[in-house]
Amino acid sequence: MYRRLVAGLVLAISVGCATTGAVAPERIQAAESAIQEAETAGASKLPEATPYLQLAREEVDQAKELSSSQYGRRSEMMLQRAGEDAKLARVLAQKGSLDADVKQAGERLKAVQ
Amino acid sequence: MNRSALTIGSTFAVAWVGCATPQELVDARSTYQRVSSGPTAQLNPTGLAAAKEALDRAEDARDGEFRSGVFYTRPVSKTPDLAYIAMRKAQIAEVEANATLAANEKARLNKELEQKALARKEQADAESRGRLDAERRAADAAAKLADIASVKQEARGTVLTLAGSIVFASGQYALRKDALPKLDKVAAALKDLGGNTFLIEGHTDSKGSDQFNQQLSVKRADSVRDYLVHHGISSEQIKAVGLGKSRPIADNETAEGRANNRRVEIVVQSNAS
Numbered sequence: 293m294y295r296r297l298v299a300g301l302v303l304a305i306s307v308g309c310a311t312t313g314a315v316a317p318e319r320i321q322a323a324e325s326a327i328q329e330a331e332t333a334g335a336s337k338l339p340e341a342t343p344y345l346q347l348a349r350e351e352v353d354q355a356k357e358l359s360s361s362q363y364g365r366r367s368e369m370m371l372q373r374a375g376e377d378a379k380l381a382r383v384l385a386q387k388g389s390l391d392a393d394v395k396q397a398g399e400r401l402k403a404v405q
Numbered sequence: 406m407n408r409s410a411l412t413i414g415s416t417f418a419v420a421w422v423g424c425a426t427p428q429e430l431v432d433a434r435s436t437y438q439r440v441s442s443g444p445t446a447q448l449n450p451t452g453l454a455a456a457k458e459a460l461d462r463a464e465d466a467r468d469g470e471f472r473s474g475v476f477y478t479r480p481v482s483k484t485p486d487l488a489y490i491a492m493r494k495a496q497i498a499e500v501e502a503n504a505t506l507a508a509n510e511k512a513r514l515n516k517e518l519e520q521k522a523l524a525r526k527e528q529a530d531a532e533s534r535g536r537l538d539a540e541r542r543a544a545d546a547a548a549k550l551a552d553i554a555s556v557k558q559e560a561r562g563t564v565l566t567l568a569g570s571i572v573f574a575s576g577q578y579a580l581r582k583d584a585l586p587k588l589d590k591v592a593a594a595l596k597d598l599g600g601n602t603f604l605i606e607g608h609t610d611s612k613g614s615d616q617f618n619q620q621l622s623v624k625r626a627d628s629v630r631d632y633l634v635h636h637g638i639s640s641e642q643i644k645a646v647g648l649g650k651s652r653p654i655a656d657n658e659t660a661e662g663r664a665n666n667r668r669v670e671i672v673v674q675s676n677a678s
Contacts, residue, residue, distance in 0.1 A: 369487075372490055373486060373490060373493070376489075380496055383500045384500055387501075387503055390511055393507075397511060400518055401518055404525070
């Protein structure tokens with residue numbers, strides 16, 4: 293009796309896990325575009341941004357693997373995470389660029405004073 | 406306690422532990438709390454609102470999964486991923502707010518640089534105009550002076566030479582009366598030169614003792630200086646020096662050469678840089 297109950301619980305979880313369905317290619321493309329934008333903004337050259345860019349790449353890879361498995365919903369989540377990580381990397385790179393500009397302008401101002 | 410009861414108890418214990426708030430949600434709450442209490446709230450309300458919305462979705466997912474008894478174990482639970490996304494949105498909102506501050510600071514510094522550049526240009530233009538004015542005045546004065554006496558351009562400045570025989574009687578340092586109108590014109594031309602300085606040099610020929618010639622050259626230079634000061638040239642602008650026979654410009658063996666050596670030179674030294 294108890295063995296049946298435990299087996300039923302495990303089965304229920306397995307059914308819950310087994311949400312199938314491949315992620316749409318456009319979703320993967322959107323995440324990859326976000327990574328591309330971060331790279332264009334210079335995220336791969338800024339130490340503060342690089343870890344997030346790397347995370348985004350890994351998450352897209354994981355999403356692709358999951359997409360072809362039974363965990364399609366998880367794949368979608370990984371793509372969303374990748375998108376956010378890539379965006380964080382991009383805005384960090386943009387801020388880094390602005391900080392560099394501010395520093396340069398400050399030095400120029402100091403030089404002319 | 407039999408074996409079956411232990412198994413069921415363990416299963417529910419695992420489920421209860423799984424229902425505890427996932428670390429991602431704890432981190433997301435804390436990040437949102439920190440960001441929303443800082444300048445981001447004012448600088449990037451849109452980004453912060455997106456983070457709040459994402460956090461609410463994570464909280465709703467957590468509540469729903471708690472009620473339905475779903476374990477917070479990937480890949481079943483959506484809560485950790487939604488919380489992760491919410492945390493990132495809060496971080497993004499914060500970085501964007503800081504970027505706004507940096508952009509404002511950049512704009513402020515660039516504006517200050519532009520103002521400084523403009524001020525420098527205006528100063529340079531004013532200096533250029535000043536130089537041109539000085540050059541024009543010098544040219545006008547040189548033209549006037551050329552009508553009065555010999556004028557030369559030398560490295561030390563514009564040199565006006567007055568023949569000693571015209572300005573002084575032989576062996577004297579008092580100015581000849583008939584030379585005064587000429588000196589009046591000299592004074593007027595020098596006044597037109599404004600901020601320049603003037604050096605009056607007395608020169609003699611080689612006749613007579615060195616001491617006599619030196620003293621005579623000093624007195625003659627002083628006479629010219631005093632006259633010019635009396636006629637409107639600032640005493641701070643003008644200096645006199647006697648050089649005796651030390652700098653002849655002609656042969657002292659001939660009468661004509663000696664006449665040329667007896668002279669007063671007025672050196673106009675430009676102060677324009």
